Amino acid sequence: MAIHQNVLLVEGMDEVRTIPYLIEENGIDWGTTKNPVVFLKDCEGYSNIINADRISTELKADGIRSLGILLDADEQPYDRWVEIREACRKSLPNIPHDIPENGLILTDENGIRVGIWIMPDNKLPGMLETFLGYLLPTSTSASALWSLAEQSIHQAKESGAPFIESHRQKAQIHTWLAWQKPPGRQLHQAIQQRILDPTHPEAAKFVAWFRQLYDLG
Amino acid sequence: MLKSLKIENFRCFEEFELPQLGRVNLIVGKNNSGKTSILEAINILNSPNNPKPFIDVIERRGEYYWSEKDGNREIFEVSHFFYGHKMENESRFQIVGDIDGGKVDFSFSLTNNTLQQFVENSVREDKQYKFFNYDASQSLGKSSVLEWKGFDNSVFSFFLPLNIQINQILHVLQQEPKNNPMVSLVSSDVNVVIAQFNQIVLTPEEEILYESLRFIEPGVERIAPVATQGYRGNGNGGFIVLVNKQRVPIGSMGYGIWRMLEITLAMVNVPGGILLIDEIDTGLHFSVMIDLWKLILATAKKLDIQVFATTHNSDCWKSLAEVAEFENVLNGDITIQRIEKGKKKSVAFNRKEMAIAAQSDIEVR
Numbered sequence: 001m002a003i004h005q006n007v008l009l010v011e012g013m014d015e016v017r018t019i020p021y022l023i024e025e026n027g028i029d030w031g032t033t034k035n036p037v038v039f040l041k042d043c044e045g046y047s048n049i050i051n052a053d054r055i056s057t058e059l060k061a062d063g064i065r066s067l068g069i070l071l072d073a074d075e076q077p078y079d080r081w082v083e084i085r086e087a088c089r090k091s092l093p094n095i096p097h098d099i100p101e102n103g104l105i106l107t108d109e110n111g112i113r114v115g116i117w118i119m120p121d122n123k124l125p126g127m128l129e130t131f132l133g134y135l136l137p138t139s140t141s142a143s144a145l146w147s148l149a150e151q152s153i154h155q156a157k158e159s160g161a162p163f164i165e166s167h168r169q170k171a172q173i174h175t176w177l178a179w180q181k182p183p184g185r186q187l188h189q190a191i192q193q194r195i196l197d198p199t200h201p202e203a204a205k206f207v208a209w210f211r212q213l214y215d216l217g
Numbered sequence: 218m219l220k221s222l223k224i225e226n227f228r229c230f231e232e233f234e235l236p237q238l239g240r241v242n243l244i245v246g247k248n249n250s251g252k253t254s255i256l257e258a259i260n261i262l263n264s265p266n267n268p269k270p271f272i273d274v275i276e277r278r279g280e281y282y283w284s285e286k287d288g289n290r291e292i293f294e295v296s297h298f299f300y301g302h303k304m305e306n307e308s309r310f311q312i313v314g315d316i317d318g319g320k321v322d323f324s325f326s327l328t329n330n331t332l333q334q335f336v337e338n339s340v341r342e343d344k345q346y347k348f349f350n351y352d353a354s355q356s357l358g359k360s361s362v363l364e365w366k367g368f369d370n371s372v373f374s375f376f377l378p379l380n381i382q383i384n385q386i387l388h389v390l391q392q393e394p395k396n397n398p399m400v401s402l403v404s405s406d407v408n409v410v411i412a413q414f415n416q417i418v419l420t421p422e423e424e425i426l427y428e429s430l431r432f433i434e435p436g437v438e439r440i441a442p443v444a445t446q447g448y449r450g451n452g453n454g455g456f457i458v459l460v461n462k463q464r465v466p467i468g469s470m471g472y473g474i475w476r477m478l479e480i481t482l483a484m485v486n487v488p489g490g491i492l493l494i495d496e497i498d499t500g501l502h503f504s505v506m507i508d509l510w511k512l513i514l515a516t517a518k519k520l521d522i523q524v525f526a527t528t529h530n531s532d533c534w535k536s537l538a539e540v541a542e543f544e545n546v547l548n549g550d551i552t553i554q555r556i557e558k559g560k561k562k563s564v565a566f567n568r569k570e571m572a573i574a575a576q577s578d579i580e581v582r
Contacts, residue, residue, distance in 0.1 A: 057579055060574075
């Protein structure tokens, strides 16, 4: 077990794979596999994160300086916020009633920094893929294809496509990616190869939150 | 049971608190973070009216020197007891414990008072007091006062000049009638271990001993001391073990068996008291540690003992975390306390948190 100063709790492997590229393409050195600038912990589902004892234990880890929590809003962003807020209350009695638009950053009584971001933007319903869907390159074809993807998803659903409603945005972004050059890139590759634009203004708030939480200058 | 402990100006601790103690407490931290000093503090605090634990520390750590100039005697280097090894005229350190009935307090202060002034003050303040009979003309320089305050507000003061021969004091302390000590330390001294065995032989607690030895060697049937006192061998000796119908000297059986013997005997000899175990996992494999923790917890509950152990080993806290997941372990039963230099409080993990830490790859130590 290594000691990590900077930890980000995430819901799954998609985040583990995409966040490093998103951050590095914004000019922050991610470090090495053994010594990343932030250690991304796959918690295998949000219920393992929204757990008061899990959070209090993570905050007691040897050497921890900054702990981040990255959740998907899914369909009810306010409910998700309330759940995580209450799970954090034991460790952060001063946690605010509402999550700020730019994400939450607080310091606990032992000087450990804690941050919370609810994808896509701390306000709207959605998930990581919703956020990535905002990062379309600024070309008319990109947005035209995006609308086309949206229509296609709609038609596919009417024809009995099995994806569940809350995964609509996943279906949409993967459909759009299927039409790019080269076709069918995975999310993290799409970021790295600038098929999605990591420096898009929509990403800026998240990157700024990340930078501030982990003190990355 | 101690619910919390506060230390001021003692050794490497300017100010340090362990606020949430349980029945069985594992103290973790890097080398030189002060783990053993915490055990020393608990020992001194819980041996009211008894300066022996204090003197034992000086002797064990060698914090004295031989001075020909001062008349061929050992001089206590008491500065090492204070934070920063610094001593001023009014230097003082303090240990405070919160127990179920209230607070207990120990303080060690330097004093310029003579013995006579000390006695007069004590009588006037209605304190119980004690001092050694020593030749006042031989006393040079400083003296100190050790003072215990009980939760019933009783005070006991002990006057200790700082340049008395250690051997002299230990000799006198040895002569004192032993009240049931409240604190038990694991001892490697074969004579001590034999004496501890003789205390519990033919009592129900003897069975607890066999249970622990059988974690390592299931064939152990009985043990007996080879000699009742004056054993002069080195190493793990002094006992014969009946294993699978054969009589075997305990030294033939490996260090782990000896460690189990040491630890279990120290534990069953202090019902209602406190057990201190430094570097608990020395000589013991991870799988055996789990069984040992279960036994310690069950025995501690049965005999109403509070346990403080130290380790710097990762496997050791994880073995305790495994025990934490059993259903019959309650919240106040076990804690892990991490000591970090420069911090004012220990980081305490309760039963749930240590289980989560073990499962989720969170580094505790």
